[in-house]
Amino acid sequence: NAGVTQTPKFQVLKTGQSMTLQCAQDMNHNSMYWYRQDPGMGLRLIYYSASEGTTDKGEVPNGYNVSRLNKREFSLRLESAAPSQTSVYFCASSTGLYTDTQYFGPGTRLTVL
Amino acid sequence: KNEVEQSPQNLTAQEGEFITINCSYSVGISALHWLQQHPGGGIVSLFMLSSGKKKHGRLIATINIQEKHSSLHITASHPRDSAVYICAASISNFGNEKLTFGTGTRLTIIP
Numbered sequence: 443n444a445g446v447t448q449t450p451k452f453q454v455l456k457t458g459q460s461m462t463l464q465c466a467q468d469m470n471h472n473s474m475y476w477y478r479q480d481p482g483m484g485l486r487l488i489y490y491s492a493s494e495g496t497t498d499k500g501e502v503p504n505g506y507n508v509s510r511l512n513k514r515e516f517s518l519r520l521e522s523a524a525p526s527q528t529s530v531y532f533c534a535s536s537t538g539l540y541t542d543t544q545y546f547g548p549g550t551r552l553t554v555l
Numbered sequence: 556k557n558e559v560e561q562s563p564q565n566l567t568a569q570e571g572e573f574i575t576i577n578c579s580y581s582v583g584i585s586a587l588h589w590l591q592q593h594p595g596g597g598i599v600s601l602f603m604l605s606s607g608k609k610k611h612g613r614l615i616a617t618i619n620i621q622e623k624h625s626s627l628h629i630t631a632s633h634p635r636d637s638a639v640y641i642c643a644a645s646i647s648n649f650g651n652e653k654l655t656f657g658t659g660t661r662l663t664i665i666p
Binding site for chain 2: 482483544
C-alpha cells in the first residue's frame, strides 16, 4: 500500500519546455488535487478532480492543464514552463471533496531556469 | 487579509514544554484540518475536526466554531515534533467548497 506517489521528485526545466507531473493513489479515493507551495505562502490549489471524469480549476490554474486518467491517476502538465512556476508541487487525494482527510504525495521540486 | 491566519509564525521551545499553535478563520467553515510538514517536505494530515476536541497521543486539537478559532496543542514536546504545522479550513462559497491553507507555524524544539 504505497498511498500517494508522485514522479519525478526533482526536475529542472528551461523556460518554454513542457513536462508532465504524474500522481497515482492506491486508496480508491474519489477526489484528487494538485497544489503548489511557495516560500511564505500557504499551499495553493491548482486543479482538482472531485471524481473520475471531472476536473476543475482551483485558485491558480493559469499555465497548467490536468488529466484524470482513471480513478488512480491524476497528472499535471506544464505546456510552456515559466520561471514563476518554480515551486514544490504536491498531489493529494481524499475520499470526499475537502471535508475528508487528505493524503499527500512526497512532492516534486521543480525549477524553471 | 487571508481567510485563514496562524500564529505564531515561528515558535522555539525547550523539550518538555507545552506547545500551543493558533488558527483563526474569518468565514463559516465545514471542517478544519491540521497538517504537519517535516523538514524533508512530506505533509501528513494530523486532524480533521468540525467541533469540539480530538486527541492523538501527545497532540490535541480543539475548535471553537462561535469564535472561529482552532488550536493545536502538543504536550511534553520532543525534538522530533520540530516541523511546520499548517491549518486549513474547508470553506463553503456559494455552494462550492474550497480548502484554504494558513502559511504555517514553524516549530523548533530544542533538546
